[in-house]
Amino acid sequence: MSAPQQSTPPASLPSMTSPLGTALPAIRDRDYLLDRSGVIFKVIGDVHPGSHWLGYVKYYPDERGDRELFGRTYRQNTVVSKAFGILADRPECYVYSPAIGCVITGVPREDVVTHYSCRRALAALHHSPELLDGSPVSKDLAAIITWVVDAGATDVIGVTGSFLVGVCNARSDIDLVCYGSRGYETAQALFAERSLIQPYEGDTLTRLYIRRAKYMAGSSFDALLQQESRKLQGLTTGAGAHINCEPLRADGDRTLAAVAAQEVGAISVLARVTDHTEGLATPAVYGISVDTVIGSTIDEPTTFARRITQMRSYLGAYTGAFREGDVVYLSGRLVHLHGPGEHSTFGIELTPWSAAESFLANLSR
Structure with a gap:
């Protein structure tokens, strides 16, 4: 069998310049990258091999799409796999990726033509509000950006999602990110500002449940909403659009930089959260102890049960969702984790990089 050939970008590309894009080298988790083929990748994590920036396709040229960018029709993708x-x-x-322990997708570094920084996008939208389309949700975002600027927090809050690359529309959500402990505290203050953001409560709780239950199957209404109430999310006061903020690790955080993972199999358990300190930012890492093994693809799964001490997620669905003492149903990849020196342990990885099924972490009690 011949080796697979590298795909070749078209010889003539439409203009890919954007007032929201930069050529900055400091690429962070949740920034977006445009490659020579016109595909936009969402960066995942801050630990990358020398050849690629890890991430998944967020927007790509497709006539079936409903977004316009660079004079082309784009389609949105919301599923990592x-x-x-x-x-x-x-x-x-x-x-x-040794850090993740499996094959995932990423953009070759030499193919990147534009870097969309979440923080730079917030600053650009503040200085050039005409970049927004004037829709009610855009006006809400403009007011929120003004609040962030007045709070002196432009270095720890950013804009991601459709507003980051300019493919937003009237139905868009507002997706924010915050960096480190100061960013988290600032975001908490922002989401407590009732002139800008309303919490999910009353009838809107059903709307939130339907939104989340699509990928958290099996969770009860009350348990899911308790889990979701711990996150930074709500509805904008003007348009009633969903808004959320994903806490990311601070610049220079090297907690996961020297940790490698090896996939062992799949496992589902009931586990108790023993430490949520590192679970408040993405990638989220919770300390756990396994109470019961429910199912597994490996022989003698109870042998691993007492050795499993972590659950990890590179996606924001479970960041900040659990607290010490919670009992959680977990279904994910069993991975062996080893870090500096001789330290090693086993963990449950919740990110479905290439799996058709959804891995789960549902609050049990």
Whole structure:
């Protein structure tokens, strides 16, 4: 069998300049990257191999889409594992990550043409509000950005999602990120500002449940809403649009930099959260102790039960969702984790990089 060939970008590309894009080298988790083929990747994590920036396809040229960018029709992707199919003719975008312990997708570094920084986007939208389309949700975002600027927090709050790359529309959510402990505290203050953001309560709780239950199957109404109430999310006061803020690790945080993972199999358990300190920011790492093994693809799963001490998630769904003492149903990949020196342990990885099924972490009691 011949080796797969590298895909070749078109010889003539439409203009890909954007007032929201930069050529800054400091690429952070949740920033976006545009490659030479016109595909936009969402960066995942802050630990990357030398050849690629890890991430998944967020927007890509497709006539079936409903977004416009660079004079082309774009389609949005919201499922991490679907990036493998979207990139089926670009095998150079499949890369093994020792930090994650499996093959995931990423953009080759030499293919990147534009870097969209979440923090730079917030600053650009503040200085050039005409970049927003004037819709009610855009006006809400403008007011929120003004609050962030007045709070002196532009270095710890950023804008991600559709507003980051200018493919927003009247139905868009507002997606924010915050960095480190100061960013988290600032975001808490922002979400407590009732002139800008209303909490999910009353009838809107059903709306939140429906929104989340799509990928948290099996969770009861009350348990899911208790889990979700711990996150930074709500509804904008003007348009009633969903808004959330994902806490990310501070610049220079090296907690996961020297940790490597090896996939062992799949496992589902009931576990008790023993430490949520590192679970308040993405990638989230919770200390756990396993109470009961429910199912597994490996032989003698109870042998591993007492050795499992962590659950991890690179996606924001479970960041900040659990607290010490919670009992949680977990279903994910069993991974062996080893860090500096001889330290090693086992953990449950909740990120479905290439799996058709959804991995879960549901509050039990």
